[in-house]
Each structure stands twice: as structure tokens, then as C-alpha cells.
Amino acid sequence: MAAEAEQGFCPLDEASLVAYIKATPALASRLGGALDSITIREVGDGNLNFVYIVLSDAGAIVIKQALPYVRCVGDSWPMTRERAYFEASALREHGRLCPDHVPEVYHFDRAMSLIGMRYIEPPHIILRKGLIAGVEYPHLAEHMSDYMAKTLFFTSMIYNTTTDHKKGVAQYCANVEMCRLTEQVVFSDPYRVSKFNRWTSPHLDKDAEAVREDDELKLEAAELKAMFIERAQALIHGDLHTGSIMILPKVIDPEFAFYGPMGFDIGAFLGNLILAYFAQNGHADQANDRKAYKKWILKTIEESWNLFYNKFVELWNKHKEGNGEAYLPDIFNKSDLLSLAQKKYMINIFHDSLGFGAAKMIRRIVGIAHVEDLESIRDANKRALCERATLNCAKAILKGRRQYENIEQLSIELTENTIRGIATQSLFCFTHSKENAKR
Amino acid sequence: MAAEAEQGFRPLDEASLVAYIKATPALASRLGGALDSITIREVGDGNLNFVYIVLSDAGAIVVKQALPYVRLVGDSWPMTRERAYFEASALREHGRLCPDHVPEVFHFDRAMSLIGMRYIEPPHIILRKGLVAGVVYPLLADHMSDYMARTLFFTSMIYNTTTDHKKGVAQYCANVEMCRLTEQVVFSDPYRVAKFNRWTSPYLDKDAEAIREDDALKLEVAELKSMFIERAQALIHGDLHTSSIMVAPNSTQVIDSEFAFYGPMGFDIGAFLGNLILAYFAQDGHADQANDRKAYKRWILKTVEESWKLFYKKFVELWNKHKDGNGEAYLPDIFNNSDLLSLAQKKYMTKLFHDSLGFGAAKMIRRIVGIAHVEDFESIKDANKRALCERAALNCAKTILKGRRQFENIEQVVVYIQSFDQD
Numbered sequence: 005m006a007a008e009a010e011q012g013f014c015p016l017d018e019a020s021l022v023a024y025i026k027a028t029p030a031l032a033s034r035l036g037g038a039l040d041s042i043t044i045r046e047v048g049d050g051n052l053n054f055v056y057i058v059l060s061d062a063g064a065i066v067i068k069q070a071l072p073y074v075r076c077v078g079d080s081w082p083m084t085r086e087r088a089y090f091e092a093s094a095l096r097e098h099g100r101l102c103p104d105h106v107p108e109v110y111h112f113d114r115a116m117s118l119i120g121m122r123y124i125e126p127p128h129i130i131l132r133k134g135l136i137a138g139v140e141y142p143h144l145a146e147h148m149s150d151y152m153a154k155t156l157f158f159t160s161m162i163y164n165t166t167t168d169h170k171k172g173v174a175q176y177c178a179n180v181e182m183c184r185l186t187e188q189v190v191f192s193d194p195y196r197v198s199k200f201n202r203w204t205s206p207h208l209d210k211d212a213e214a215v216r217e218d219d220e221l222k223l224e225a226a227e228l229k230a231m232f233i234e235r236a237q238a239l240i241h242g243d244l245h246t247g248s249i250m251i252l253p254k255v256i257d258p259e260f261a262f263y264g265p266m267g268f269d270i271g272a273f274l275g276n277l278i279l280a281y282f283a284q285n286g287h288a289d290q291a292n293d294r295k296a297y298k299k300w301i302l303k304t305i306e307e308s309w310n311l312f313y314n315k316f317v318e319l320w321n322k323h324k325e326g327n328g329e330a331y332l333p334d335i336f337n338k339s340d341l342l343s344l345a346q347k348k349y350m351i352n353i354f355h356d357s358l359g360f361g362a363a364k365m366i367r368r369i370v371g372i373a374h375v376e377d378l379e380s381i382r383d384a385n386k387r388a389l390c391e392r393a394t395l396n397c398a399k400a401i402l403k404g405r406r407q408y409e410n411i412e413q414l415s416i417e418l419t420e421n422t423i424r425g426i427a428t429q430s431l432f433c434f435t436h437s438k439e440n441a442k443r
Numbered sequence: 444m445a446a447e448a449e450q451g452f453r454p455l456d457e458a459s460l461v462a463y464i465k466a467t468p469a470l471a472s473r474l475g476g477a478l479d480s481i482t483i484r485e486v487g488d489g490n491l492n493f494v495y496i497v498l499s500d501a502g503a504i505v506v507k508q509a510l511p512y513v514r515l516v517g518d519s520w521p522m523t524r525e526r527a528y529f530e531a532s533a534l535r536e537h538g539r540l541c542p543d544h545v546p547e548v549f550h551f552d553r554a555m556s557l558i559g560m561r562y563i564e565p566p567h568i569i570l571r572k573g574l575v576a577g578v579v580y581p582l583l584a585d586h587m588s589d590y591m592a593r594t595l596f597f598t599s600m601i602y603n604t605t606t607d608h609k610k611g612v613a614q615y616c617a618n619v620e621m622c623r624l625t626e627q628v629v630f631s632d633p634y635r636v637a638k639f640n641r642w643t644s645p646y647l648d649k650d651a652e653a654i655r656e657d658d659a660l661k662l663e664v665a666e667l668k669s670m671f672i673e674r675a676q677a678l679i680h681g682d683l684h685t686s687s688i689m690v691a692p693n694s695t696q697v698i699d700s701e702f703a704f705y706g707p708m709g710f711d712i713g714a715f716l717g718n719l720i721l722a723y724f725a726q727d728g729h730a731d732q733a734n735d736r737k738a739y740k741r742w743i744l745k746t747v748e749e750s751w752k753l754f755y756k757k758f759v760e761l762w763n764k765h766k767d768g769n770g771e772a773y774l775p776d777i778f779n780n781s782d783l784l785s786l787a788q789k790k791y792m793t794k795l796f797h798d799s800l801g802f803g804a805a806k807m808i809r810r811i812v813g814i815a816h817v818e819d820f821e822s823i824k825d826a827n828k829r830a831l832c833e834r835a836a837l838n839c840a841k842t843i844l845k846g847r848r849q850f851e852n853i854e855q856v857v858v859y860i861q862s863f864d865q866d
Contacts, residue, residue, distance in 0.1 A: 161672055166623050169672065174616035177609040184605050187771065196776040219783045226787060230772055233600055233608070236673045329626065330669055334635040341658050345665060 012115035013085070015071055018044040021056055024118075025067075030111040031120045036062020051076040051373065052083070052259070057123060064123035065110060070259070071117075083181060085117035087259040090179040092119050094261030097239060098155045105151040107254050124250045131253065132246040135280040136287060136377055138297045145304045147253050148273060149311035152244075156266045157319040159239035161330040169263075173236045176262040182242065183233070183262055190367045191229035195222050200372035207388030211395055212370045224402050228359050236263035244272040245364070245375075246280065267356025270312065275361030275398075277305050279368060279377050281418065282394040286381030302415045309354070309411040317346050355405045358414070362402035369395050451554035452524070454510050457483045460495055463557075464506070469550040470559045475501020489686070489699065490515040490815065491522070496562060503562035504549060509701070510556075522620060524556035526701040529618040531558050533703030536678060537594045544590040544695050563689045563696050570695075571685040574722040575729060575822055577739045584746045586695035587688070587715060588753035595708045596761045598678035600772040608705075612675040615704040621681065622672070622704055629809045630668035634661050639814035646830030650837055651812045659845050667801050675705035683714040684806070684817075685722065709798025712754065717803030717840075719747050720860060721810060721819050724836035728823030744857045751796070751853040759788050797847045800856065804844035811837050835863045 016024060025031045026039050035042065038060045048055035048068075052075050056067040070088040074081040092112040099106035111120035134141065161169050193201055194215055203212045215221065241248070242260025249255055281301045284294040324342065325333050336342045368375045369391045378394075381387035397418070401408075408414055455463060464470045465478055474481065477499045487494035487507075491514055495506045509527040513520040531551040538545035550559035573580065600608050632640055633654060642651045654660065680687065681702025689696045723743045726736040766784065767775050778784045810817045811833045820836075823829035839860055843850075850856050 161669065166626060166672055167619050170616040170619040170622070174613040177613035177616070180606050180609040183609070184771075187605060192774055192777060196774065196779070219786065222777055222783065223787055223790060226773060226777075227790075230600065233605055233772070234675045236675060237669075329623075330672070331665060332631055332635065335631065335661055336665075337635075338658075341661065344658065345662055348662060348666075 013117065016054075016056075016067075016069055016116075016118070018046065018056070021058070021067060024116075025058065025065075028111060028113075028120070031065060031067075034063050034065045034110055034120070035060040038062045048075065052087075059123075064125060066107075066121050066123045067118060068121070069116065069118045083185070087179065087182055088112075088117035088119055089114050090176060090182070090261050091257070091259035093175070094239065094241065094258035095119070095121065097159070098151075098241070098255070098258065098261075101158045102151050102154040105147055105253055105255055107256060124252070124254050124256075128250050128252055128254070130247055131249040131251050132276070132280070132376055134251055135246060135277075135301070136283070136380055138284075138287065138292060138294060140297070140300050141251055141253075141304075144251070144253060145307035145311055148249070149308050149315055151253070151255055152270055152273070152312050153315035153319060155241070156238045156269065157316050159263075160237060160266070161328060162320055163323055163326065163328045165327050165329050169236075172239060173263040176239065179260070179262045182260045183264075186242070186260060187229060187233065189372055190363055191225055191232065194367045194371045195225060198372075201370055202372070202374075203370045204384055204388040204391055207384065208370070208391060208395075211392055215366065215370055215395070215399070218399065220403055221399055224359065225363060228356075228363055231265050231356070232268060232360075235265045237265050238263065240264045240266065240269045241272075242268070244269045246273070246276040246377075247375075249273075265356055265360070266353050267358075268360045270309070270353065270357035271360030271362070272364050273361075274305055274308065274357060275364040276375070277301055277308070278361065278397070278418070279365055279375055279394060281305075282390050282397065283375075283377035283381065285393075286378065286383070286386050286390045299419075302418055305418075306411050306415050309357075313350055313354075317350065320346060351409075354408070354411075358401050358405035358408060362398040362405070365394055365398035366402070369398075452556065455493070455495075455506075455508055455555075455557070457485065457495070460497070460506060463555075464497065464504075467550060467552075467559070470497075470504055470506070473502050473504045473549055473559070474499040477501045487514065491526075491701070498562075503564065504559050505546075505562045506557060506559050508555065508557045522624070526618065526621055527551075527556035527558055528553050529615060529621070529703050530699070530701035532614070533678065533680065533700035534558070534560065536598070537590075537680070537697070537700065537703075540597045541590050541593040544586055544697055546696055546698060563698070567689040567691040567694060567696065569686050570688040570690045571718070571722070571818055573690055574685060574719075574743070575725070575819055577726075577729065577734060577736060579739070579742050580690050580692070580695070580746075582693060583690065583695060584749035584753055588750050588757055590695070590697055591683075591712055591715070591754050592757035592761060594680070595677045595711065596758055598705075599676060599708070600770060601762055602765055602768065602770045604769050604771050608675070611678055612705040615678065618702070618704045621702045622706075625681070625702060626668060626672065628814055629805055630664055630671065633809045633813045634664060637814075640812060641814070641816075642812045643820075643826055643830040643833055646827065647812070647833060647837075650834055654808065654812055654837075654841070657841065660841055663801065663844055664805055667805055670707050670798070671710060671802075674707045676707050677705065678703060679706045679708065679711045680714075681706065681710070683711045685715070685718040686818075688715075707798055707802070709795055709800075710802045712751070712795070712799035713802030713804070714806050715803075716747055716750065716799060717806040718817070719743055719750070720803065720839070721807055721817055721836055723747075723860065724832050724839070724863070725817075725819035725823065728820065728825070728828050728832045744860065747860075748853050748857050751799075755792055755796075759792065762788060793851075796850070796853070800843050800847035800850060804840040804847070807836055807840035808844070839863045 021044055022042055032039060041061055043059045045057045046054060047057055054069045058065050058067060070085040072082055072085045073079040074083045092109055095106060095109045107122040107124055109121050157163055196216060239261060241258045242262055248257045281298055284298045288294040331345055336345055378387055378391055460483055461481060471478060480500055482498045484496045485493060486496055493508045497504050497506060509524040511521060511524045512518040513522045531548055534545060534548045546561040546563055548560050596602055635655060680700045681704060687697060687699045689698060723740055726740045730736040773787055778787055820829055820833055
């Protein structure tokens with residue numbers, strides 16, 4: 005750490021953080037200056053960083069510090085702490101575009117890889133936990149479609165000049181280590197033998213093997229991977245799963261942010277909702293069969309996409325005479341031509357989103373990092389059934405995404421559990437009844 | 444220019460260039476130190492820069508200097524002279540990858556936006572002039588497929604790690620002014636009323652109007668434009684038309700890489716093939732009693748065909764050769780059987796083929812109804828004859844652009860081009 009110290013970096017803990025806050029007016033002021041009665045609690049439960057909640061009588065803040073390695077592994081897995089710079093930049097940029105759904109940044113210290121931001125207080129919880137608990141959030145689709153439409157539209161070439169766009173692209177090129185992590189864990193490891201892969205074993209041994217031997221799947225994944233690396237379409241969050249959203253909602257953790265394909269963000273969100281959907285059978289109990297909740301999740305998926313579509317096109321129409329250079333108004337000078345262009349554009353994003361979402365689903369079942377939705381199903385057999393249904397659905401979506409003309413088609417197939425003719429419900433019932441027979 | 448002088452920049456002329464060379468060993472040494480009998484000739488006939496050929500008894504060099512405006516227009520059209528930095532960088536990078544077909548860079552002075560490089564001596568001429576004159580270059584397809592396969596493969600993610608790739612992408616993001624110029628003149632102006640547009644009038648008035656009103660064409664071009672801006676696939680030359688290539692019977696040299704950036708591979712391939720196709724359509728305008736140009740037209744189409752097929756073969760060969768290397772797009776332990784890798788390569792190359800057709804067609808269209816035309820047509824004095832050639836090229840290009848995904852191979856494209864023959 006000597007080299008780090010020379011650069012002005014030192015990892016903090018609860019004690020040293022107090023001193024740091026006292027020396028930083030931008031933070032001390034948020035605590036109302038009542039600095040002698042601060043309580044600090046470290047709550048980082050993700051894989052990467054330390055996260056401190058700092059409470060005083062007069063206010064509260066969150067301090068996030070990146071260490072130069074992956075926290076859940078240790079310094080045998082180095083990961084640049086510059087990710088904090090990109091997180092802060094993206095928080096500020098997305099916060100400017102969508103202040104309702106991004107926590108405010110109070111302070112960023114690049115040398116310390118430290119961000120001070122708004123504390124999102126209880127009863128707000130991580131969306132993923134709410135989905136496991138079966139809590140409905142009636143405005144989720146409305147708000148998330150708002151966030152995605154604004155962050156993606158306003159950082160795209162439909163709105164910006166090439167000059168501004170390329171400046172942003174160049175800046176975020178340096179967040180390459182985070183991109184490489186995604187390339188490895190989302191687009192590569194699930195498709196090969198990798199020491200970090202794990203799955204519910206032995207139940208899914210053959211399913212995991214099938215993924216590794218599915219040529220068609222690999223070809224599609226390779227195209228998505230190339231798009232992920234090459235296509236600087238907008239400033240995306242880069243990891244928009246349901247663990248990055250706190251309900252109300254506020255979107256957090258954009259440390260993977262870079263200029264990439266829009267479908268990667270939309271797909272992350274929708275894909276994780278689909279994961280939550282398939283996990284519901286594993287949470288059902290005598291009190292609550294989760295049937296109504298499953299319907300609500302599907303409705304949220306549908307509305308999230310449809311509202312995103314509408315809002316994105318609304319922004320496009322609103323700004324069509326602006327500085328954006330992708331669809332110049334004197335070329336797209338008739339409203340039905342512009343409509344057609346928008347339709348083509350949106351259907352391409354739709355198919356991208358389905359593809360990326362499916363890829364994210366697959367990796368959460370046979371890869372290194374799983375999701376609490378499924379992990380919290382104690383019964384391994386039950387969990388495996390839910391995971392298999394998810395996996396089969398994801399594989400079919402990834403391969404067949406261009407056949408979907410609208411989100412309702414997907415929703416119907418999920419409802420009937422008949423993606424590509426795989427009757428996952430009957431599979432569940434069959435095994436379930438076998439279990440009952442054993443008792 | 445005061446601000447420029449502070450940055451260490453001053454525009455040279457024949458006289459001041461002599462002093463500059465004398466003060467620069469990397470250049471003086473190339474002239475064998477015989478510096479008192481230098482002759483200098485300014486030959487810049489492109490749109491952008493000053494180009495000096497410097498000859499001594501013992502050697503020769505070319506010195507290229509960018510001024511902070513478009514030379515053809517003057518300082519009412521500013522254009523960053525940093526383009527020289529990107530030209531020199533690309534010359535060095537592509538020169539490293541394909542030394543046989545890129546002139547060596549002897550010296551680069553960033554403050555002076557000045558490049559000193561190998562003089563590509565006679566009998567080399569600009570390829571476009573050779574095509575207008577009806578000269579056959581038997582090695583052209585072989586050499587250009589070599590250049591394209593090596594420059595595009597080795598700067599792609601099939602060969603490189605993401606880390607290296609993104610470093611290059613970031614570096615060349617700053618060449619944005621040149622990209623914007625291309626976006627304007629290739630992907631935008633032909634599709635709208637623009638004061639710089641011109642065409643053989645009144646013959647092509649309706650054809651130009653038809654383009655401005657062709658919705659299907661505009662939609663396709665918009666997608667190509669987005670790809671051009673967004674898709675950092677490889678370090679491309681950025682302007683690989685037939686005036687960026689110098690040829691002699693046994694030699695092919697690619698020059699003028701100032702538009703270089705990380706963009707779609709198909710843009711380079713399309714530029715080359717598209718300009719060959721323009722040359723094809725211009726032949727009827729050069730035909731005379733001595734030479735009906737029929738055999739030459741066949742040679743051009745054969746070159747188009749071979750260029751693509753040899754490029755395909757060489758690109759895939761490089762891919763196979765390096766499949767266990769550091770490239771991160773197609774990892775060997777995922778693409779771990781040869782059938783699967785073959786299939787992946789086939790898919791990749793088919794997409795690249797369609798991209799090339801699209802970009803090539805767009806480049807053809809802009810040379811007929813846009814600001815910058817090509818000598819292939821401009822040298823046809825008879826306006827009526829010229830317009831007929833241009834119309835055939837235009838109609839061919841529009842259909843290829845809109846229907847490019849229907850073509851399964853280059854032979855089909857060649858047959859289609861021939862169907863426009865006026866006889």
C-alpha cells in the first residue's frame with residue numbers, strides 16, 4: 005500500500021472516517037455540524053466496496069470507498085479503485101439528467117476513491133429484497149422507464165453532437181477494467197469451464213454442460229459481447245440489476261458506467277425482473293402462492309418496456325430540431341419518415357435488450373455471482389427447478405429474440421411457461437408430485 | 444495566426460522548408476546530406492494539405508503539412524491541423540502491420556503538424572489516374588487484400604485485449620473533426636438540400652431529387668451513420684478511396700490516413716470496392732475508337748471480386764493463426780471446436796460483407812450528388828455522356844445499399860453491377 009499512500013490514498017475504517025468527515029466541509033455540513041455524536045455503520049453487502057452509513061442528530065450521509073481489489077475475494081483479485089471516479093462521474097451525469105431517481109453526490113475525492121452521497125433512509129430497501137418478499141411497487145415501471153429513457157436518450161447521438169459524444173466515449177474508455185470484468189463473467193465464463201463457475205449441483209450439472217455445448221447460444225453470445233465492447237451508443241449504468249435499485253426507486257452503484265449499448269441496461273433490469281418471476285415458485289408457501297405477485301411482475305416488465313418506448317420517443321420528438329446528429333431534421337423532414345425511423349430504432353433496442361437480458365439471466369445461474377432471489381430458496385431441489393425454468397427461458401429468448409415483435413408476446417409466453425414449447429410448469433408439478441409421493 | 448505561432452506552429456513554403464529540413468537530422472539524412480542542391484515541388488492536389496516533394500542528388504522525401512483549415516476552401520473552413528497527428532499515428536501503426544504497402548514515416552513534428560515520409564517515386568501514380576487511363580494492375584487485388592486484412596484484423600478485438608483496444612479507441616476519439624466531416628459529406632448532405640452539393644445539371648436534377656426523397660434509402664443510411672459513429676471495430680484508414688492509393692506495376696502504397704479512427708471495418712473495404720465500381724461505371728465515358736474499354740471493365744470487376752475473396756481468405760487465415768492468442772472476442776475455450784469456429788467466422792464475414800456493400804454504396808452516392816466528386820467522372824467532358832455513366836452508378840448504388848443483405852457472395856454483386864451496362 006506504500007505506492008497507494010504516495011498517491012494520497014488510504015483505506016478508511018469507522019474510526020478514521022470520522023476524522024475525514026470532520027476535515028471535509030462538504031460532508032460535515034450535511035451532518036449539521038453535529039459531529040461529536042456521529043454513528044457509523046459499515047453496510048457494504050455487494051462484492052466490491054466499503055459502504056458506510058453515517059448518522060448524526062441533524063443529518064445522514066453515505067460514504068463509499070473503493071479499495072484496489074475485489075472486496076469479496078481480497079487482494080488476490082485486484083480491481084482498479086479508479087472505478088470510484090467513473091461511479092461519481094456517472095452519478096453526477098445521470099443525476100443531472102434524472103435527479104428524481106439518482107442519489108445526490110455531495111463530495112468526490114479522487115485520490116481517496118471516496119464518494120459522499122445522499123443517504124437513502126429506511127424504509128427504502130434494495131428492490132431485489134422487496135421482490136423476494138413479494139412486495140408490490142405500483143410506480144416501479146413508471147419510475148424506471150423514466151430513468152432509462154432520460155439517461156439513455158440524453159447521452160445518445162440522437163440528442164448530442166459527435167464532438168460531445170466522442171469526448172464522453174474517450175473519458176469512459178478508461179473504465180476498461182470494469183468492462184473486462186463484465187465481459188468475463190457475463191459473456192465468457194458461463195460458456196466454458198471456469199473455476200469460478202458454480203450452480204446448484206448435482207441437479208443442474210447437465211444444464212450447465214448443455215450451456216457450454218450450445219453452439220447456437222455461443223454464437224449469439226459472441227455477437228452480444230462484440231456489441232458490448234464496440235458499440236458506444238449511450239452512457240449506460242452498466243449493471244442495472246435489481247440490486248442496484250433502492251426503492252423509491254433510486255438507482256445506485258454505476259461504477260460499471262461507460263459508453264455501451266442501450267440494450268445492456270434495459271436488458272439488465274428486465275432480465276432481473278424475469279429472474280425474480282421464476283424465483284417466485286420457490287418462495288410460495290401456504291400463506292401466499294405468489295400467483296398474483298407473479299402477475300404483477302409480468303405487468304411491471306410489460307409496462308417498463310412500453311413506458312420506456314413511449315418516453316424515449318417523446319424525448320426524441322421534443323428534441324428533433326436540436327443538436328443531435330444521428331437523425332438530422334432536414335433529412336428526416338416528414339413526420340411519417342421520422343416515425344418509421346423511430347420504430348426501426350426502438351425494435352432494434354428491443355431485440356438488443358432481450359438478448360442482453362437473457363445473457364444476464366444465464367450467468368446468474370451457472371456463473372460466479374448468483375442472485376438472492378434464487379439463492380434464498382433453501383430447498384436445493386426446488387431452487388434447481390426454478391433455475392432450470394429460468395435457464396431454458398433465457399436460452400430460448402437469447403436465440404429467438406428477433407422473433408418477438410412486442411413485449412406482450414414475451415409476457416404471454418412467460419405466463420403460459422411455454423417458451424419454445426418447454427412446459428416448465430408441468431416439469432415442476434411432476435417432480436413436486438414425486439416429492440409428495442415420497443412423504 | 445499569432446496564437447498558432449505561440450504553439451510553435453508556422454506554415455511553411457518552398458523556401459522555409461529548406462531551412463526546416465536542414466535543421467532536422469531525421470530528414471536531412473534521408474537526403475544524403477546533399478542539402479545545397481535540393482529541389483522542392485509542391486504537389487498537393489487533394490482538398491486538405493500542402494505536400495512537398497523534396498529531391499536531392501542522394502535521396503528524396505515527401506513533407507506533408509496540415510494547415511488549420513481546408514486548403515481547397517481557405518480559412519473560412521477551419522479544420523484542425525491535429526489531423527496530422529492522427530495521420531502520422533495511423534501511418535506508423537498500419538505501417539508496422541503492413542510495411543509492404545504503407546510508406547515509412549521518417550519524422551513527425553506535432554507542433555508543426557508536419558510529417559516527413561518516404562517519397563513514393565515514379566512510376567508510381569495515383570490509382571484513380573491509372574483507372575481513368577485504363578491501366579491494368581495485376582497485383583492490386585492481392586496487395587489491397589493484404590493491406591486490409593492485416594490492418595483490420597490486427598486492430599480488432601479478435602486479436603487484441605479489451606484493454607489495448609479501448610486505449611486505441613480513446614486516443615482516436617480526438618480525431619472527431621475528421622469524423623464529423625465524413626458524417627456530413629457522406630451520410631448527410633446527399634440526402635438533403637445543402638449548398639455544397641453539386642451534380643451534372645440539368646441531367647441529374649431529378650436523380651438528385653429522388654435521393655432526397657427516398658425514405659427507404661434514408662433509413663438505411665441513418666443506420667450506417669450510427670454504425671460509423673458508434674462502432675469501434677478496428678483502426679480504419681477512414682478514406683480508402685482510389686486516390687489514397689499509389690500504384691506501380693509491382694507496388695501498391697496506401698497514403699493519406701488522416702481520417703483514421705476506430706470505426707467499422709466495412710467502411711474501409713466499402714470505400715475501396717465502391718471506388719472501383721465508380722471507376723467501372725466511368726469506363727463507358729472514356730471509351731473511344733482505339734479502346735472500347737470492355738476488357739478493362741472486365742478487369743475492374745475481376746479486381747472487385749478478387750479483392751473481396753482474397754481479403755476474406757486472408758482475414759480468416761490470420762484469425763485461425765492467432766486463435767489461441769490474446770484476442771478476447773472469440774475465446775478459444777468457448778470456440779473450442781473447429782466447426783463452431785468456422786461457423787462463427789462465416790457469420791462474421793457475412794456481416795462484414797453486407798457492411799462493406801452498404802458503406803461502399805453510400806460512398807458512391809455522395810461522389811455523384813455531393814460536394815466532392817471523382818476524376819473518373821469529372822474527366823468525361825461530354826456532360827450528357829457523363830450523366831449517363833453517373834446515373835447508372837447511382838441506380839446501382841441505391842439498390843445495393845437498400846438490398847445489400849440479399850447478396851450472399853461477391854459474384855452476385857458483380858453480376859448485378861453488369862446488369863446496369865448500357866449496352
